Amino acid sequence: MVALARFDTQGQWEETWVCDGLVRQHLAPTGVQFGRWPLRPLQLQAGDGLAAVQAAYGEELAALGSHFPLHGADRLALAPGDAHWPALRRQFLAEHRQGGAEVRFFLSGTGLFYLRSADGFLGLLCEAGEWVALPEGLAHAFDAGDAPHVEALRLFVQPQGWVAEPTGAVLPALPLYDDFVAQLLEQVGEELEE
Numbered sequence: 001m002v003a004l005a006r007f008d009t010q011g012q013w014e015e016t017w018v019c020d021g022l023v024r025q026h027l028a029p030t031g032v033q034f035g036r037w038p039l040r041p042l043q044l045q046a047g048d049g050l051a052a053v054q055a056a057y058g059e060e061l062a063a064l065g066s067h068f069p070l071h072g073a074d075r076l077a078l079a080p081g082d083a084h085w086p087a088l089r090r091q092f093l094a095e096h097r098q099g100g101a102e103v104r105f106f107l108s109g110t111g112l113f114y115l116r117s118a119d120g121f122l123g124l125l126c127e128a129g130e131w132v133a134l135p136e137g138l139a140h141a142f143d144a145g146d147a148p149h150v151e152a153l154r155l156f157v158q159p160q161g162w163v164a165e166p167t168g169a170v171l172p173a174l175p176l177y178d179d180f181v182a183q184l185l186e187q188v189g190e191e192l193e194e
């Protein structure tokens with residue numbers, strides 16, 4: 001289940017949406033797109049990630065349009081206890097921009113993006129089968145919690161892959177992934193599928 005929450009500039013949770021139409025409507029001013037693709041078997045080989053993704057998802061990628069001239073792909077997989085996660089988490093939580101647009105497709109698990117908006121922040125929680133496309137230059141952060149469980153295809157416009165430029169902004173106390181999910185469950189009163 002996708003969920004979108006709006007926070008003010010102080011990090012105060014203001015409103016939550018869990019239906020696709022409202023999520024898209026409230027993402028639109030940021031230029032962020034959201035959708036779903038079927039989960040298909042996918043074997044990414046080192047060096048030809050994008051070719052494998054294009055073979056499996058050619059139609060879906062074409063529908064994204066010309067704003068996303070993709071040049072590379074990788075698969076990010078994080079599991080609880082992953083030794084790389086603490087350092088990666090610090091990098092992802094520091095608000096940053098990428099030199100190009102980015103597309104992320106969740107293959108399993110869940111992850112939380114924080115997107116800077118005109119009047120605060122949007123927290124977007126995605127799960128398997130959901131994709132999100134961020135426009136070039138949108139300041140954002142990402143979290144997957146203390147015990148991450150997420151696998152995502154990362155499609156890059158930049159040939160060099162994941163290159164982030166930190167904004168240097170000190171973010172307000174936005175809830176990290178675990179608190180976000182706990183508060184969301186209190187609000188919507190139903191289990192998120194993992």
Ligand SMILES: CSCCC(=O)/C(O)=C/O
Nearest residue numbers: 092104111141142152154
């Ligand atoms: C689920 S994608 C992981 C995070 C990432 O690739 C990114 O760009 C965060 O800003």
